[in-house]
Amino acid sequence: MSAEPKPAPAAGPMVDVRKVRKVYHRDAEEITVLDGMNLQVPPGEFVALMGPSGSGKTTLLNLIAGIDRPTSGLVTVAGTDVTQLSESDLARWRSRNVGFIFQFYNLIPVLTALENVELPLLLTRLGKAERRERALTALRVVGLADRSRHYPRQLSGGQEQRVAIARAIVGDPSVLVADEPTGDLDAKSAEEILALIESLNRDFHKTIVMVTHDPRAAERAHVQRHLDKGVLKD
């Protein structure tokens, strides 16, 4: 599923978060969301981040995914210190190294399932036929090849999330980050999605960092880490 050749990650943790501090400013007020956070995730690990609302789970996930920057500290993912990258380099790095699964799927409504999955590949030099083939392969992996021409409105919540997962894996990223991927689904669909994520970790050896409130979802992960007030508790 690799779209373009990319450097092999250096030996050591796939995700290495060291002494990360993240402070938000609201008017004159300073809000410290992460305070000296340290987290190491080895390659092929499936980590669940848990904690109450406002504990900093999503902020940590955003830092790992390279869509936010820490106030201080180091975030190294797949051998790259993402805090040192420029905006454009960071965007390019994200396209090659990170697959993001959102709670609300966030599919583009005017595009079919296939086109949604193909979207990240538009940034590569692949030809149209190759892009289509890879997108179809990703849809096959999530079991939705027969729904490739359907628009998001024609799919159930669980199916939409599976398309979103196909979009996340189509570029063969090193790391998958999932922000409450079952938060908007019924129990049955949630089970299917969790089984799919688990299989991506087991069969494709993807390193997965998942934020969840759901203990049953967290049980699927190899490791559970709990955050509270911006600090890892265990």
Added chain:
Amino acid sequence: MKFLPFVLKHLRRNWIRTTSTVAAMAICIFLFCTLQSVLAEINALLAASNASRLITRHAVSLVFQVPLAYGPRIQAVPGVKSVANTTWFGGSLPAKKEGKADPEAEATMDWSNFFPNMAVDEAYFAMSPEFQIPPDQFQAYLQDMQGAVVGRKLADKFGWKIGDRFFLESFIPAYRKREGPFEFVVRAIADTDAAKYPGTDTGIMFFQYKYLYESTGRRLNAGTYTVEIDDPSRAGAISKAIDAQFENSDAQTHTETEQAFRAGFIAMAGNLALLLNGIGLAVSFTILLVTANTMSMAVRERRTEIAVLKTLGFPSAHVMGLVVAEAVALGVLGGALGIGGSQGLMWVLSNTPGISDMLAGIGLSGVTLKPMVAAVGFLVAILLGFAAGFVPALSAYRSRITDMLRTV
């Protein structure tokens, strides 16, 4: 090009909004092209004016005539080479013939075949080199009181050839005769050198003033005098000198260059250039606001999608480009429709009897959508689209992913 389907699919997202925006843009470009074409035609008409010709008319209004006695006095003004009585006849082809006066004449005027026709002195042709008439035909014209010189375009339009007869009846009561319409014989056909005299309209007809004068009981004066001068740079001084001659008379005159006269004639409806440009500018600005609003709404609606694109690795500049491309696509669609509409209107104007002849009557027979005007209109549409999309696109460029995702 691989992003084009993506851009077009977004345009189809909200049909009503896209259609109304494209329609607004189309109306803007339609008005721009149409108004500019009319202006271009007016400018061409003015450009065709001869710098060494002045027009002397009644100071109060064109409605009033200038006494015939003024002709020799104008001729005597230093710097004047020649003077020609030039009277706008205002005739159109009636459905009846000379000698069969019809009390319902006014009701039977055929306005659909209206064209400019002037009663002139022989001297007029000597000072109008833009009209090229074969010498033998010109002699035949001079020797026939009912003779007419018709422009090539007019001859082609009606299929007239040398020796053909036709009738004209003026809508001006003073230019009518009891016996019925004026009968004319085509004695000469005037051509022009379009390269040397661009803008010259050959959709015009001339006949001898003497015919008009004698047929109406010798009670007429001159509509205007066309005055040829020896030095165009002295046009102002000579104009003043002519008008000074008649300053203390009942019929004071107003003398100006032919170009100024034509501009004034066209501008009787007001300052057309200012009016047309003003309308165009106001409409364009309004459409800019409408399109900008549409794009702002579209971007605001899609904040999450923009965040997703950025998360997937689309650089901010790329996302900005997609938003601008969408706005420019609106401009391209609107521009194409507007230009098509304008072209259609021009076709209708130039092919609808009555309207085309009415335009020809005021010298605007050649109103067409010029390629340059269409090109500028299309460019304006693209620029409007770009300008409308730039600010929302910049907002998309600057927005942080986490902020946009938070507004779900």
